[in-house]
Amino acid sequence: MTSGERKPWHAIFRLLERDERVFAVLLAVVMVGGLSTLGLVPLRPRHRIDLYWLVFWFAAYKVGIFALVTVNPRATRAIFVGALAIDLLIVFALLSLTGGADSLFYLLFFPLVAINAYYFGPWVGLGAAVVAGGLYALAAWLVPPWAGWTPPLLLAAFFGLPAMTLGLVAERERRARNEVERLNVELTGTLSRLQTAQQELLVAERMATVGRLSLKVAHEVRNPISAIELNAELLDDIVRDRAGKDMDEAAGLVTAIRDQVNALDALTEEYLAFARFPKPNFEEESVNHLLQELADFIRPVATRQGLSVQVEIDPSVPMLEVDRGLLRQAILNLVKNGLEALSSGGALTITSHFDAEAIEIAVSDTGGGIPEAVAPRLFEQFFTTKPQGTGLGLSIARQIVEEHDGEIRWTNRPGRGATFTIRLPIKRASAAHPAHV
Numbered sequence: 258m259t260s261g262e263r264k265p266w267h268a269i270f271r272l273l274e275r276d277e278r279v280f281a282v283l284l285a286v287v288m289v290g291g292l293s294t295l296g297l298v299p300l301r302p303r304h305r306i307d308l309y310w311l312v313f314w315f316a317a318y319k320v321g322i323f324a325l326v327t328v329n330p331r332a333t334r335a336i337f338v339g340a341l342a343i344d345l346l347i348v349f350a351l352l353s354l355t356g357g358a359d360s361l362f363y364l365l366f367f368p369l370v371a372i373n374a375y376y377f378g379p380w381v382g383l384g385a386a387v388v389a390g391g392l393y394a395l396a397a398w399l400v401p402p403w404a405g406w407t408p409p410l411l412l413a414a415f416f417g418l419p420a421m422t423l424g425l426v427a428e429r430e431r432r433a434r435n436e437v438e439r440l441n442v443e444l445t446g447t448l449s450r451l452q453t454a455q456q457e458l459l460v461a462e463r464m465a466t467v468g469r470l471s472l473k474v475a476h477e478v479r480n481p482i483s484a485i486e487l488n489a490e491l492l493d494d495i496v497r498d499r500a501g502k503d504m505d506e507a508a509g510l511v512t513a514i515r516d517q518v519n520a521l522d523a524l525t526e527e528y529l530a531f532a533r534f535p536k537p538n539f540e541e542e543s544v545n546h547l548l549q550e551l552a553d554f555i556r557p558v559a560t561r562q563g564l565s566v567q568v569e570i571d572p573s574v575p576m577l578e579v580d581r582g583l584l585r586q587a588i589l590n591l592v593k594n595g596l597e598a599l600s601s602g603g604a605l606t607i608t609s610h611f612d613a614e615a616i617e618i619a620v621s622d623t624g625g626g627i628p629e630a631v632a633p634r635l636f637e638q639f640f641t642t643k644p645q646g647t648g649l650g651l652s653i654a655r656q657i658v659e660e661h662d663g664e665i666r667w668t669n670r671p672g673r674g675a676t677f678t679i680r681l682p683i684k685r686a687s688a689a690h691p692a693h694v
Contacts, residue, residue: 288315288319288344288365288368288369315347318343322336322337322340337373337376337377341369341373341385344369345366345369345385345388345389345392346392348362348363348365348366348369348389348392349392349393349395349396351365352392352393352396352397352400353396353399353400356400357396357397357398357399357400357401358393358396358397358400358402358403358404358408360396363393363412366386366389366393366412366416367416369385369389370382370385370386370389370416370417370420371419371420371423373385373420374419374420374421374423374424374427375423375424375426375427376427377424378424378427378428379420379421379422379423379424379425379428380424381424382417382420382421382423382424383417383420383421383424385416385420386413386414386416386417386420387413387417389412389413389416390409390410390412390413390416391409391413393408393409393412394406394408394409397409478521478525482518482521482522482525483522485514485518486515486518486519486522489511489514489515489518490515492511493508493511493512493515496508496511537580537583537657537660537661538580539578539579539580540578540579540580540581541576541577541578542576542577542578542579542581542584543576544574544577544579544584544609544616544618544681545570545571545572545574545609547581547584547585547588548568548570548588548607548609548618549568549570551585551588551589551592551607552566552568552607555589555592555596558596559596559605562596562599562601563601563602564596564599564601564602564603564604564605565603565604565605566604566605566606566607567604567605567606567607568606568607568608569606569607569608569609570608570609571608571609571610571611573611574609574610574611574616575611575616575683577616577681577683579661579681580657580660580661583657583660583661584657584661586653586654586657587653587654587657587658587665587679588607588618588620588654588679590650590651590653590654591620591651591654591677591679592605592607592620593650594650594651594677595620595621595622595624595674595675595677596622598622598624598625598674598675599622599623599624599674600624603622603623603624603674604622604623605620605621605622605623606619606620606621606622607619607620607621608621614682614683615663615680615681615682615683616680616681616683617678617679617680617681618678618679618681619676619677619678619679620676620677620678621670621673621674621675621676621677622674622675622676623673623674624674624675625674626669626670626673626674626675627667627669627675635651635667636651636652636655637652638652654679658679658681661681662681662682663679663680663681663682664679664680665677665678665679665680666678666680
């Protein structure tokens with residue numbers, strides 16, 4: 258059989274995947290089959306009916322129910338309730354036309370009540386059984402002789418008790434199936450998370466291996482870099498002592514070599530500092546004094562570039578437990594970024610502020626601000642927009658601040674550059690809850 262021949266059957270099975278469609282087909286098969294089977298029993302001449310047309314139209318009616326459920330699945334329950342009422346009336350009509358209490362078509366109530374009890378639950382099944390008993394009694398009363406109330410009551414009881422049992426079993430089976438589906442979803446999610454964690458672990462192991470190798474490489478290249486820098490410096494002295502156009506050009510080349518070597522040396526040092534991040538040693542320090550000292554340190558460099566450095570100290574800032582060296586490095590990295598963003602005549606401002614819960618250290622510049630395209634990658638390792646940048650300055654600063662249980666954030670000041678703010682809590686969480694060894 259070709260794939261083209263299999264497609265119609267595959268489509269039919271897809272249609273039957275929903276419980277509602279299965280219920281519609283099952284009810285149709287049972288009712289049409291039951292009607293056809295009971296029609297084989299000979300009827301009295303005055304009760305004869307055209308069985309073939311009856312079965313045909315009844316089957317067509319069930320096909321219509323199936324189509325309605327398929328086209329309008331949201332109204333499935335209402336459609337099935339209406340179909341149950343119609344089926345009960347059809348069986349009642351058959352009873353009335355074929356002898357009332359003497360007709361065998363009352364047996365159609367059994368599959369009708371049972372299957373609806375399985376779908377709707379025990380109470381609908383019980384209600385259908387009571388209605389079936391009442392319709393049987395009405396048919397027996399309309400078509401004499403009247404058989405009394407005992408047969409209808411027995412019929413309702415015989416219909417109702419199995420219907421209740423079947424409905425309860427169906428509800429229990431649905432609950433069990435829903436639980437299995439829920440557990441299956443949870444298991445699938447857990448397996449997916451485990452696979453993701455396993456992949457992340459593999460990536461982490463590879464990155465750790467790469468990190469160890471790169472750390473070793475960075476450590477090993479320091480000696481060649483120092484040798485190149487020393488020889489370049491000696492070569493620069495030799496070249497500058499000699500006159501001539503070629504020597505001037507050679508001096509420029511040596512200067513370019515030294516600049517690139519210095520950039521490579523700075524990158525190596527920053528990478529080693531990032532990779533071998535030291536354990537902080539916290540001691541009480543004056544943040545204001547640290548800022549003033551740092552400003553005095555960078556002011557000569559800024560002045561030579563035509564820049565100004567201002568310090569605005571909040572006298573209420575208390576002493577704080579910090580690692581002075583690391584915090585100085587973090588602030589210095591922010592200051593360097595600010596100075597590199599300024600042109601001649603620009604200004605850099607370092608401020609401190611105390612708000613009873615934390616100390617804030619802000620570094621503001623009057624440059625062009627942070628472009629929107631750069632903002633998402635601002636603290637990303639090795640990301641830089643500067644020709645000689647290492648891309649580690651802000652990453653190191655954030656790592657240092659986080660070791661102090663603080664946070665670092667930035668804002669653009671419209672038309673006035675950018676501001677980076679370090680916020681350090683007065684009481685560190687790690688100090689309040691020291692780790693147990």
